[in-house]
Amino acid sequence: MRRAENLASQPSEEDLQAAAFLAKSLADENRLRILLAVSKGKKAVSRIVEELGISQPLVSHHLKELKRALLVTVERKGPFVYYQVADQRVLEIIAGLNDLAAGLLAQRTRF
Amino acid sequence: MRRAENLASQPSEEDLQAAAFLAKSLADENRLRILLAVSKGKKAVSRIVEELGISQPLVSHHLKELKRALLVTVERKGPFVYYQVADQRVLEIIAGLNDLAAGLLAQRTRF
DNA sequence: TAAACATATAAATAAACCTTTATATGTTTA
């Protein structure tokens, strides 16, 4: 019996539109860094800005994109706006991408 | 002890470049369909073209992209060129994207 | 209310990308 974490339905050859859309959201290094930054709890925009060294308008822009993809949730508290990862599964996917990239490069350079 | 399939190193806040690059390769519905088409063994370009109903130059173009990302391997046999998925892990990632998309939408419409 | 601060939005630019149409390259067969 498979464990719950591994439950992954074989995608039918259609409706890959949503998967492609999500992949597009992950297809930017800055967005990945932002996702990891807000993966362990709420974090204000200014905090992300200083931690990552990305300009404030650019962080806001990418957060808007991540929100559009439903990958982050937003919460306003006074003048601060806190963002956090909406579903932890995205972190496993990012880790998977990272591992796969390393594996592919290892195979590549092995010949 | 974690099972091998779940071995996924926590990505460090840097070097997410490779992961972003891979995500970009998955950020197109046609490429996802092509990947699934060549996931169970070698398949010639013409076969992919007729199975998916995508034009031959477009299939060739996307295959070139997938090859650049090391996601498929190529093998020539006479006039035919066979492609297949280079690493099965990409299928788990696609399945994960699919599941996550479904989950996010379910949460979304639940409120 | 004015100043200071946090965040969002807009405009503009340049680069990247998907797709189509047309053509080239390479391989087999008649």
Place this chain on the structure above:
DNA sequence: TAAACATATAAAGGTTTATTTATATGTTTA
């Protein structure tokens, strides 16, 4: 060798996207 077939490449068009700079909106504090 010419024709037919399989695949790749090139050029072109239109759209999307990442980033910067400038400014607007919204909230707190003096």
